[in-house]
Amino acid sequence: MLSSRNYQLPEPLLSSVLAILDAHIEPRLQQGLVSAGMVSKLGLKGRRLELGLVYPYPCQSSYKDTVMTLTRALATLDAIDEVECEIDLQVPVNTGSTNTAAIPNVKNVIAVASGKGGVGKSTTAVNLALALAAEGANVGILDADIYGPSVPVMLGIADFKPVSPDGKMMTAAKVHGIAAQSIGFILADEQAAVWRGPMAAGALVQLINETSWPELDYLVVDMPPGTGDIQLTLSQKVPVSGAVVVTTPQDIATLDAKKGITLFNKVNIPVLGIVENMSFHLCPNCGYKEHPFGTHGGSNIAERYAVPLLGELPLNISIREGMDKGLPSVVAEPSGDIAAIYREIACKVGASLAKTKPQTGVSISISDDE
Template identity: 45%
Template structure:
């Protein structure tokens, strides 16, 4: 027996896709709220000799989910359809979601995600950088805006200190490219170690100009590394920039949790959804034995998430290599692609992308065919 049908000659693609969709009907994954059939994920199927080629298309990046799908369904699918092997391809068609604050979308940018913490020093920028790179590794086209006017650190973390944006028309500037990301930061416009001596309104205007006067390429996700606090700059961003959703970053200790709580309240008052909480520095991981020492306490992220009925998206341990990689300008997701930390960030990226889609209101799904 060869399964549902005998793979002799050409099969009608629609019929083949239907058979594949039926075989995958029982698959479930923590990031999916609907079945692959409901999402119409199976777009193309092709027999080539005894190999079945399957192309999936989803409105979010999902490469880690595809790996889980392969592991769970590859064997049974081969048996059912009579294939010797299966090759898979995921073509992201990331949906454009309605901004939560009613601001008009920026052409070419499908979704804007604010990475926020009202408490400084929690490692928000390191989370933003590695999360952006993880979204790109999952197949997304990703940009990163360093919105910390007074302490821009993104150029150092991405190894692009000293670079300057170029203007082709005298009005707008091209973003800096680093590790596959499109980036802009006030740090690219200042001399090294030059202080930013601007009052709140001036800094807010400069930040809005930095976003709108950058010639961003076509982006699935633009991450904004928000300034700490709940003052003029975060308020301007939340009110006047078309933010799709936000993520709150904290550390386990109570003082950070208390400040982060105020940051969540800011978004809540502005009706901007918070996708969840990321707990950074969640214990120090010994490089020799792997023991996780909760030197900053424990449970802060869980308590914060529970208080606001939000998911705890991830807990990032304190590892020396994470900061060392950023100091060298080669973040962990780039410098150690096979590490446990990179796997953690890529799983976090898929969780963020899917939550963003399920929580948002899709305007459109734009076909973006890219081989991963």
């Protein structure tokens, strides 16, 4: 992953250090640190080893444990008494498998989709964006749900209005450490977007390309539910790096989720995994775990289509209350159990994109057949 390495250790110490580092398997990349190209610097000052690591995906909550594990392992070498470790984040660019031009300043585009409404897709998109940022990345979110934009309310910025200093590009909102854009910022309060499919799809492309995005590692796109014009337009005219499909456990939701996966497969967009919302409910008094909407819906889909089950979120009133107040779980309770689930999902998504090798020159063909 790195174009150059700065290794300044004498032999045979260098070989011993590299062996220890490569024996440490990065859990989400499933590679040793050396094999994954993550070791950027090795030096020795006296008996102190100076180690530099570069992660290709955001996971700063794991840094401390990684450093402690490596320090213990490296300190077993006679020439080393202490380890000084610096960790950096360099997210690689992934413009997907189409020949679509990259969005200026955006390295990766993540589509968050669902086959039907009411499964918590927007809640997932917002918390995924915030979790990626909490793990160290530069993140933006685009509310592509033209007919039902909810991101402004969920982020507590319903009053924001974009401006265009140069008459060409619009500003994005800045909130909770991320950039945000939505058709809801442009429409008047309670005004409906009464547009036919092609018009709505055109508005989406314009919203993406005419927003002045800051430097972003990830742009999370909250898709409208279904598999229609807007989804096809996004897949053909926007360099989507990968998609996250959201479902709930019940059969009717998983049936529609399968259609969403099929769509992304047809247009050569990698499905990064499944998120199952409303997976279970924990009684706040006795801790009893029940599954009001059934069990194993998300995991069965994941197994059938050979994609990861990224996480299972509980049916919890605090998630809904936080979104209504403009305080999503990741920022409302950053150390809570729900935020931890979203952060783990974010790490898995980032790692999956880092491992994905985009194809080039793919011809997209869409038929009416499944």
